[in-house]
Amino acid sequence: MRRPVMAGNWKMFKTQEETRDFFDAFEKLVAASTHCDIVICPPYTAIAAAKAASRGSQIHIGAQDLHWEKQGAFTGEVSPQMLTEAGCAYVIIGHSERRQFFGETDETVHRKVKAALEANLAPIVCVGELLAEREGGRTEAVLEQQFTGGFGALTPGQFSRIIIAYEPVWAIGTGRTATPEIAAEAHRFLRGLAAKRFSPEHAAAVRILYGGSVKPDNVKGLMAQVEIDGALVGGASLDAQSFASIVNF
Ligand code: PEP
Numbered sequence: 001m002r003r004p005v006m007a008g009n010w011k012m013f014k015t016q017e018e019t020r021d022f023f024d025a026f027e028k029l030v031a032a033s034t035h036c037d038i039v040i041c042p043p044y045t046a047i048a049a050a051k052a053a054s055r056g057s058q059i060h061i062g063a064q065d066l067h068w069e070k071q072g073a074f075t076g077e078v079s080p081q082m083l084t085e086a087g088c089a090y091v092i093i094g095h096s097e098r099r100q101f102f103g104e105t106d107e108t109v110h111r112k113v114k115a116a117l118e119a120n121l122a123p124i125v126c127v128g129e130l131l132a133e134r135e136g137g138r139t140e141a142v143l144e145q146q147f148t149g150g151f152g153a154l155t156p157g158q159f160s161r162i163i164i165a166y167e168p169v170w171a172i173g174t175g176r177t178a179t180p181e182i183a184a185e186a187h188r189f190l191r192g193l194a195a196k197r198f199s200p201e202h203a204a205a206v207r208i209l210y211g212g213s214v215k216p217d218n219v220k221g222l223m224a225q226v227e228i229d230g231a232l233v234g235g236a237s238l239d240a241q242s243f244a245s246i247v248n249f
Helices: 016-029 044-054 080-086 096-101 106-118 131-135 139-151 180-197 200-205 219-223 240-247
Strands: 005-009 037-041 059-063 090-093 122-127 163-166 207-211 230-233
Touching: 005 090, 005 207, 005 240, 016 044, 016 059, 016 240, 037 090, 044 059, 044 080, 080 106, 090 106, 106 122, 106 139, 122 139, 131 139, 139 180, 163 180, 180 200, 180 207, 180 219, 219 230, 230 240
Parallel strands: 005 037, 005 230, 037 059, 059 090, 090 122, 122 163, 163 207, 207 230
Antiparallel strands: none
16 A cells, blocks of 8 residues: 655766666666656756656656755755755655765754755655664664654654655665565564654555665565565666666566
8 A cells, every 4th residue: 555666866976968878778667667656866966867858757856965944055055945946856864874974963854854845845764773783782772763853743744745764774885785574673663653653544654665785686575575665775776777677676
């Protein structure tokens, strides 16, 4: 009953020309794929090229971050309204690389989620524990803190419009995927938090994606878990053939 989402996070890869080349190949490979929502999140500079190249297809465009203000003296930042105008329907918020390298906190995640919703963007909000936190038995405490700080203060109506991405940091870009069982366990825990904070109906409806070294050869096993509603894919989304195989799992 939850429609899967397959989202590609291109990080700081691809020029506008490379973006057009990707879409030339990718669009044909997913033209018949109506079983899920398909999202590509290029760098800011390639959003317009991606939007133009995807016109007429069912592929949605997203951004990798945003600022929470509409405009202002915030050098280097991009507002939600600017993303909507450029053609984005989705935005990734709170990616672990932003948390680790660019000072993202649960507080800024919370502000960004609210601002994205106001601008009619669908936020894909990332949570996930570090390796040391998992090994120290603190996975659930970390997820609870990120859940509460990042979106626990939303209204039920706002919460029903977000997508959560569970991305254990130790699995991102490492080739070390969480087993389907480990991922499903974390998803179940997050759904339990949603039931407690919002309602069982909200918990049953929220889409939770898994992210962390998803590849064409492991996507089937992950998607076989009822708790897993799709994937947020980094490295393997850069190649049209490989991301299409993931979409068409
Ligand atoms: C990501 O960037 O969100 C991600 C999951 O990367 P990768 O698939 O490369 O691990």
